[in-house]
Amino acid sequence: xxxxxxxxxxxxxxxxxxxxxxxxxxxxxxxxxxxxxxxxxxxxxxxxxxxxxxxxxxxxxxxxxxxxxxxxxxxxxxxxxxxxxxxxxxxxxxxxxxxxxxxxxxxxxxxxxxxxxxxxxxxxxxxxxxxxxxxxxxxxxxxxxxxxxxxxxxxxxxxxxxxxxxxxxxxxxxxxxxxxxxxxxxxxxxxxxxxxxxxxx
Amino acid sequence: xxxxxxxxxxxxxxxxxxxxxxxxxxxxxxxxxxxxxxxxxxxxxxxxxxxxxxxxxxxxxxxxxxxxxxxxxxxxxxxxxxxxxxxxxxxxxxxxxxxxxxxxxxxxxxxxxxxxxxxxxxxxxxxxxxxxxxxxxxxxxxxxxxxxxxxxxxxxxxxxxxxxxxxxxxxxxxxxxxxxxxxxxxxxxxxxxxxxxxxxxxxxxxxxxxxxxxxxxxxxxxxxxxxxxxxxxxxxxxxxxxxxxxxxxxxxxxxxxxxxxxxxxxxxxxxxxxxxxxxxxxxxxxxxxxxxxxxxxxxxxxxxxxxxxxxxxxxxxxxxxxxxxxxxxxxxxxxxxxxxxxxxxxxxxxxxxxxxxxxxxxxxxxxxxxxxxxxxxxxxxxxxxxxxxxxxxxxxxxxxxxxxxxxxxxxxxxxxxxxxxxxxxxxxxxxxxxxxxxxxxxxxxxxxxxxxxxxxxxxxxxxxxxx
Numbered sequence: 001x002x003x004x005x006x007x008x009x010x011x012x013x014x015x016x017x018x019x020x021x022x023x024x025x026x027x028x029x030x031x032x033x034x035x036x037x038x039x040x041x042x043x044x045x046x047x048x049x050x051x052x053x054x055x056x057x058x059x060x061x062x063x064x065x066x067x068x069x070x071x072x073x074x075x076x077x078x079x080x081x082x083x084x085x086x087x088x089x090x091x092x093x094x095x096x097x098x099x100x101x102x103x104x105x106x107x108x109x110x111x112x113x114x115x116x117x118x119x120x121x122x123x124x125x126x127x128x129x130x131x132x133x134x135x136x137x138x139x140x141x142x143x144x145x146x147x148x149x150x151x152x153x154x155x156x157x158x159x160x161x162x163x164x165x166x167x168x169x170x171x172x173x174x175x176x177x178x179x180x181x182x183x184x185x186x187x188x189x190x191x192x193x194x195x196x197x198x199x200x201x
Numbered sequence: 202x203x204x205x206x207x208x209x210x211x212x213x214x215x216x217x218x219x220x221x222x223x224x225x226x227x228x229x230x231x232x233x234x235x236x237x238x239x240x241x242x243x244x245x246x247x248x249x250x251x252x253x254x255x256x257x258x259x260x261x262x263x264x265x266x267x268x269x270x271x272x273x274x275x276x277x278x279x280x281x282x283x284x285x286x287x288x289x290x291x292x293x294x295x296x297x298x299x300x301x302x303x304x305x306x307x308x309x310x311x312x313x314x315x316x317x318x319x320x321x322x323x324x325x326x327x328x329x330x331x332x333x334x335x336x337x338x339x340x341x342x343x344x345x346x347x348x349x350x351x352x353x354x355x356x357x358x359x360x361x362x363x364x365x366x367x368x369x370x371x372x373x374x375x376x377x378x379x380x381x382x383x384x385x386x387x388x389x390x391x392x393x394x395x396x397x398x399x400x401x402x403x404x405x406x407x408x409x410x411x412x413x414x415x416x417x418x419x420x421x422x423x424x425x426x427x428x429x430x431x432x433x434x435x436x437x438x439x440x441x442x443x444x445x446x447x448x449x450x451x452x453x454x455x456x457x458x459x460x461x462x463x464x465x466x467x468x469x470x471x472x473x474x475x476x477x478x479x480x481x482x483x484x485x486x487x488x489x490x491x492x493x494x495x496x497x498x499x500x501x502x503x504x505x506x507x508x509x510x511x512x513x514x515x516x517x518x519x520x521x522x523x524x525x526x527x528x529x530x531x532x533x534x535x536x537x538x539x540x541x542x543x544x545x546x547x548x549x550x551x552x553x554x555x556x557x558x559x560x561x562x563x564x565x566x567x568x569x570x571x572x573x574x575x576x577x578x579x580x581x582x583x584x585x586x587x588x589x590x591x592x593x594x595x596x597x598x599x600x601x602x603x604x605x606x607x608x609x610x611x612x613x614x615x616x617x618x619x620x621x622x623x624x625x626x627x628x629x630x631x632x633x634x635x636x637x638x639x640x641x642x643x644x645x646x647x648x649x650x651x652x653x654x655x656x657x658x659x660x661x662x663x664x665x666x667x668x
Contacts, residue, residue, distance in 0.1 A: 015516060015519065016516070016519060016520060016523065017515075017516035017517060017519075017520045018396055018397075018496050018520060020632075020634045022632070022634040022635070022636055022637050023634070023635060023636075026636055026640070027613050027614060027615045027637075028615070030237050030238075030265075030615065031237070031266065031279075031281035031282060031284075031285055031615070032281070033240035033241065033244070033284060033285060033288055034241065035241050035349075045635065045636045045640055050622070050640060050641075074516045074520075075397060075516055076396060076397040076400070076430070079396055079397070079430065080332065080632060080634060081331075081332050081613075081632075082238065082330055082331055082332040082346035082347060082348055083237075083238065083348075084238065084241075084330075084348035084349040084350060087348075102397050102400060103400075104397075104400065104430060105400060105401070105430070105431075105432050106332060106345075106346050106347065106348060106427075109347075109348060109351070110348035110350065110351075113348060113350035113351070114350070163222075163224075163364070164222050165220065165222055165224045165362075176350070176354055176362055177249070177251075177353065177354050177357050177358065179362075180226060180354065180357075180358045180360060180362065181357070181358060183217075183218050183226060184358075186217050186218040186226065187217050187218075187226065187228070187254075187358060187359065187360055190217035190218075190228050191217075191228070191359070194214075194215075194228065198214075198324075198461075198464065199457060199460070200322070200453035200457040200458075200460070200461045201230045201258075201322070201325065
């Protein structure tokens with residue numbers, strides 16, 4: 001997993017609420033057995049017509065946002081299916097950070113496993129950032145994970161909360177499985193005790 | 202000290218390690234695996250030279266991609282689907298995990314197979330790379346969906362890195378009225394709380410109306426906890442649960458059954474337990490409902506009318522306008538005036554025997570509307586066999602339904618069962634998102650009895666008029 005420290009980039013505004021994982025990556029692209037290459041189908045049915053032509057109105061098709069690295073989104077981003085193809089597609093497109101008032105639980109977890117930072121901010125802050133994102137490529141936001149701040153191009157800054165352990169893993173690009181296997185003796189002893197008290201499991 | 206909730210009790214019994222900041226390693230008792238969200242996880246194990254830590258606690262079955270027509274055990278036409286199913290065959294073999302291939306009568310939707318085979322038991326932790334893992338909460342098991350990285354983590358370590366969620370109680374008091382089912386309960390709860398109402402919580406469903414439900418109905422309720430945003434849904438085990446579990450292939454037997462039962466009987470929330478959020482609905486207030494929009498929270502009683510975007514507030518105004526446009530609906534239209542092209546009965550929400558019985562009860566001696574496409578996709582090969590034995594299959598076939606093999610099918614349309622643009626479907630599944638059942642397809646969610654009623658009349662219908 002790539003480290004996430006600071007990111008200065010273009011933010012694309014997506015104010016729609018309840019953007020679900022079927023919108024982020026429709027099911028026909030889940031048939032892959034790889035993690036890579038999903039960026040070209042990110043938001044496929046919103047981004048392309050049925051015969052594959054770009055829909056000019058869609059935000060990521062607009063010249064200012066074709067290289068966006070941040071999405072500022074409406075409430076409850078990432079709801080629906082557990083498909084990790086959603087963060088894989090975002091990452092493959094180049095999105096490293098999503099900012100919203102709320103995220104669906106599984107999507108939120110999946111982001112951290114892939115070096116994407118999901119940031120939860122209050123409604124007023126998201127509204128300001130949404131307006132800033134609407135200004136296009138001239139307005140670049142800076143996300144600083146160490147300091148836990150998002151700063152607009154004209155200097156407005158917002159602090160965000162992030163779980164300390166997840167922050168540590170993102171800053172250092174750490175692999176969860178490696179970390180857990182360092183605690184294998186705790187798992188061994190749990191398994192032994194649970195095996196005695198609940199032998200039917 | 203306050204008492205504990207059911208969630209607290211299951212959580213406490215599975216913490217293998219806890220850091221100072223509250224981050225825990227939660228031990229996983231059952232890991233269910235399907236073909237779509239697992240190939241990258243097994244590939245990760247191979248690259249790192251890791252094994253599956255507990256293959257005996259890992260159960261795999263292909264369901265999302267598989268065609269539901271005859272001959273699929275010989276050949277799957279779609280190459281990508283075939284590759285995914287073959288990859289699962291190989292991974293199950295190479296890593297020595299329990300496996301139900303398409304050729305096995307026990308194959309079916311992973312969330313139907315698990316309980317049916319007795320893999321899911323009260324008090325367990327159950328995960329799967331699928332959001333509808335919440336289904337297993339009906340047994341009083343802590344069950345939730347995970348992503349593929351977490352699938353790999355569980356395969357390698359039999360644990361998950363977790364922080365505890367908050368406790369939410371959803372109480373359904375009193376009795377349900379005739380024609381009202383578990384599906385109407387779970388949709389009505391989402392209608393009341395919204396799709397983010399449960400975010401950050403584990404929900405425990407309780408109250409007389411929940412207690413009165415069969416295990417099938419309880420699974421329907423818990424299945425859609427995820428649509429309400431919750432990490433998991435739970436129902437405390439009771440005599441209904443024990444009766445369902447007893448004698449299943451992987452349920453405990455003899456002395457172990459007695460020991461298990463003793464522990465299971467402690468699995469309920471204490472009277473003085475602390476709840477972070479409480480929602481109460483009266484059973485008698487719940488009507489047969491349908492969804493009108495493209496979010497599961499867009500729920501209305503069948504007696505209602507299509508709303509206008511201006512009826513909503515904030516960001517929902519734009520979302521509702523977009524939904525109405527996508528669904529091709531005009532505000533003020535009576536829901537019962539909405540014409541239907543297709544009926545889909547099946548899915549992990551409503552693909553169990555009781556669901557097929559409820560639909561067949563409406564269809565008996567009737568025909569589906571001329572020109573209607575209607576299909577029943579049983580949740581498992583065993584559900585299918587039982588329905589054939591009970592004569593339900595014949596009722597569906599006589600009515601004009603297609604009688605399919607088991608799988609996820611048109612719930613998410615990864616296999617050939619899909620809607621065309623503009624095609625309108627009465628579905629017993631769980632998501633009405635844009636494109637969910639096929640690009641441009643329009644989905645109305647409802648109970649199996651309501652879907653059967655729509656098949657007969659050709660429009661959304663109040664099932665109580667056909668009872």
